[in-house]
Amino acid sequence: MTGLEIAAASAADMEMLRGWAEAEAWNPGDTDRFAFAVADPAGFLVGRLGGDPVACVSAVRYGDAHGFIGHYIVRPDLRGRGYGIQVWNAATERLAGRLTGLDGVVEQQDNYRRSGFRSAWTNLRFEGVPRPAGDDDGGDGGDGAGVETVDAAxxxxxxxxxxxxxxxxxxxxxxxxxxxxxxxxTALAAVRDGRIEGLGVIRPCAGASRIGPLYAAAPEVAAALVRRLAGYAPGGEVSVDAPDVNPAAAALLAGLGLVPSFETARMYTGPAPEVDTAGLYGVTSLELG
Structure with missing residues (x-):
């Protein structure tokens, strides 16, 4: 456990860490690392032994009072030797005094609870090719109940x-x-009478293209965004991490023919912040919130 050096990740490290996440079957976005870098340039930490990377974690600062931990990985051949807890402690120290969140995989949730995190909701990943508009899925026929979907840019x-x-x-x-x-x-916004009533972003991945965030004023708006965004995915296959704090999210995605494949828990070090959970159909990123 001695000799671990922990420092901010370089650009080359970020590409390597994407490979680590892919090996964990997390299906990271092909270009996520570029957005991660601008969120907090010093927010990804890498632990090295003799110059060789052995562990990583993200500890991203948002504003003056919020933080998010993610991308917590120890190289499989070096697990159980205490390197993970060292990078974890560096992450929590970096975010000390902030309300800190994370999306924790099932096997790590007890460890996070011992570190003071408490569950706020469960994210359930749904994957598949959405049924076309008009199928018997309880949807709205695909028009989003009168909203217009436009390029968010x-x-x-x-x-x-x-x-x-x-x-x-x-x-x-x-x-x-x-x-x-x-x-x-591709980022699409749902607009009605000049108001934004939904937003969805789809990004390419090694597996199913991931949609996140997915915000919507109503299930039919979310359905319209998912169907439109799926048109930009190879084979139409998409993946959405839906929070169960909005029961309509899972019901909608299941109705579109997507199936659960992966589970995490959103956890915080204090009371969960107040956000519009009724409009949250898919979280943005398990690494950064």
Whole structure:
């Protein structure tokens, strides 16, 4: 356990860490690392032994009072030797004094509870090819009940950022700007009478293309966004991490023919922040919230 050096990840490290996440079957986005880097340039930590990376974690600061931990991985051949707890402690120290969240895999949740985290909700990942509009899925026929879906880039960014703040407890403008505009991604907004009533972003991955965030004023709006976004996915296969704090999210995705494949828990070090959970159909990122 001695000799571990912990420092902020380099650009080359971020590419390596994507490979680690893929090996864990987390299906990371092909370009997520570029948005992660601008969210907090010092927010990803790597532990090294003799210069060789052995463990990593994200500890991203948002604003003055919020933080998020994720991407907690120890190299499989070096697990059980105490390296993970050392990078974990470095992460919690970096976020000391902040309300900190994470999305924890099932096998780690007891450890997180021992570190003071408490469950706020469960995220259930749904995957598959959405049924077409008009199938017997309880949907709205695909028109989103009169909303128009537009390229999110056609709207003033300040409006998108303000809308995002309804669903996330801190400003994250730099991250959001990159997340919605990186090459290969598609960001669609649902608009009605000039108001934003939904937002969805799809990004390419090694497996199913992932949609996140997925915000919507109503299930039919979310359904319209999912169907439109699936048109940008190879084979139409998509993946959404749906929070059970909004029961309509799981019901909608199951109705579209998607099936559960993976589970995490959103946990916080204090009371869960107040956000518009009724409009939250898919979380943005398990690494950054």
């Amino acid at each position: 056609s709207l003033p960014f300040a409006r998108l950022a303000a809308y995002d703040r309804r669903f996330f407890p801190a400003p994250r403008d730099a991250f959001l700007s990159a997340w919605t505009s990186l090459p290969g991604r």
